[in-house]
Amino acid sequence: MTTTPVALARDLPVQRVMRAQVDGCDLAIWRGISGQVQAWENRCPHRGMRLSYGFVRQDSLACAYHGWHYNCEAVCHYIPAHPELQPPASIKPVTYSVVEHQGVLWVNTRNEAEVPEFPEDSIGIRSITFDCPLSVAFEACLAAQLSDEAGLSLSPRQLGDAPLILSFGNQQQADSVLLLFQPSDLANVVIHVLAHHSYSVDGRIGISQWCESVRRQAELNHEVAMNAGMECTHE
Amino acid sequence: MTIRFYNYVLSGNCYKFRLLASLLAVEYESVAVDFHPGVEHRSEKYLRLNPAGTLPILQADGRVFTETQAMLVWLASKHDKSGAWWPEKNSDAIVQVMQWLGFAARLSATVGELRLHSMLNKDIDAAAAKAGAIKALRELEAHLVQQQIRGEQWLGANSPTVADIACFPYTALSPDAGIEHDAFPAIRQWLYAVRSLDGFVTMPGIHELHEQRDEQSPAAETKTS
Numbered sequence: 001m002t003t004t005p006v007a008l009a010r011d012l013p014v015q016r017v018m019r020a021q022v023d024g025c026d027l028a029i030w031r032g033i034s035g036q037v038q039a040w041e042n043r044c045p046h047r048g049m050r051l052s053y054g055f056v057r058q059d060s061l062a063c064a065y066h067g068w069h070y071n072c073e074a075v076c077h078y079i080p081a082h083p084e085l086q087p088p089a090s091i092k093p094v095t096y097s098v099v100e101h102q103g104v105l106w107v108n109t110r111n112e113a114e115v116p117e118f119p120e121d122s123i124g125i126r127s128i129t130f131d132c133p134l135s136v137a138f139e140a141c142l143a144a145q146l147s148d149e150a151g152l153s154l155s156p157r158q159l160g161d162a163p164l165i166l167s168f169g170n171q172q173q174a175d176s177v178l179l180l181f182q183p184s185d186l187a188n189v190v191i192h193v194l195a196h197h198s199y200s201v202d203g204r205i206g207i208s209q210w211c212e213s214v215r216r217q218a219e220l221n222h223e224v225a226m227n228a229g230m231e232c233t234h235e
Numbered sequence: 236m237t238i239r240f241y242n243y244v245l246s247g248n249c250y251k252f253r254l255l256a257s258l259l260a261v262e263y264e265s266v267a268v269d270f271h272p273g274v275e276h277r278s279e280k281y282l283r284l285n286p287a288g289t290l291p292i293l294q295a296d297g298r299v300f301t302e303t304q305a306m307l308v309w310l311a312s313k314h315d316k317s318g319a320w321w322p323e324k325n326s327d328a329i330v331q332v333m334q335w336l337g338f339a340a341r342l343s344a345t346v347g348e349l350r351l352h353s354m355l356n357k358d359i360d361a362a363a364a365k366a367g368a369i370k371a372l373r374e375l376e377a378h379l380v381q382q383q384i385r386g387e388q389w390l391g392a393n394s395p396t397v398a399d400i401a402c403f404p405y406t407a408l409s410p411d412a413g414i415e416h417d418a419f420p421a422i423r424q425w426l427y428a429v430r431s432l433d434g435f436v437t438m439p440g441i442h443e444l445h446e447q448r449d450e451q452s453p454a455a456e457t458k459t460s
Contacts, residue, residue: 011424129417129418190418201384201385205384205385208384209377
């Protein structure tokens, strides 16, 4: 299994927890006060509650259900209903490998996370969810027209197979806009969008709007394909 | 002069008033109305006060207000000495605030209706409400992404306004309607910022930030017990 981008690092500040899907695994991703990021199975070992509903206090993730606290080593160190109890070491959430690199959080659910090579000098624009399968989203991104700030057209090239990375560039500016694809099992795909740091505020807003335009096209394509499929079944 | 507020605890619109009143430290008399299952808001007593048959209802300054967004403007313009929550002297900001006050009604009509359908079996076209809710939340997310890019974190100005309070409850309550916040990172940041405000109060479905509560650390508790 490969290493997958799950979020822009800036979208997970210290003392926050979020949810992500990777390789069919439901993950709670959180950052303690010291800044270190953890990626765990989204399931409290106590009662199975989603840990992403919990909260981060100092360098511990606490479950929202009964407040069990887990530290950065995934050790349960505090159970509020039994404050004097030293919890058994066997109470451990399942942990995964996660790295923060160039403003992006990357997770690998099987092996050590290895960040693919991708251009530096880019900054996060946004993470946007498309309600369509990966292939439909990818095709729509490939087909979409995108220009740089000078109005010169940018053409896409694929930088990686898994994870899928699309880079839009031209002779003036290679790797102007980067799209990092995070396939999800919920019949949708998250795309983490980055742009070269030289983009102005208006240019960055333009890229954000371009993403929404591509999403409208991708979801429309998907709807048309689904309807066509249903017509075939009727015949 | 008494401020009388007709209230239902599970209503996101009632919560808008309770939240801003708390943030501005305004005291008022709260009258609980049996919205469900009593349908008291549709009784003759309440229809005489508000023929629309909706909640909340505000009685203040010898007048009756039935539109939530107007109640927020009333609270801010009468009780906020800073002038920041209803920035009437800043025409650029006030236009933005009006934009998002208007948008708040769309959140009520989509997320709010879908939530009533999920929680109280309100008979509506749930598929249409869900499509409308996702569309509205995507628009809010897009705006907040643009604000992030501009270095801003609030909807209409560089500090929180009545617009943030008007849009906050039904956005925060969308999980009640079956729409989680996972796909909306900019919305998550903004919700957190609102919940971090001094004087923030909760409602069922919107809890406080436990991580910011000034509590003894677990280790310290163990020692003293």
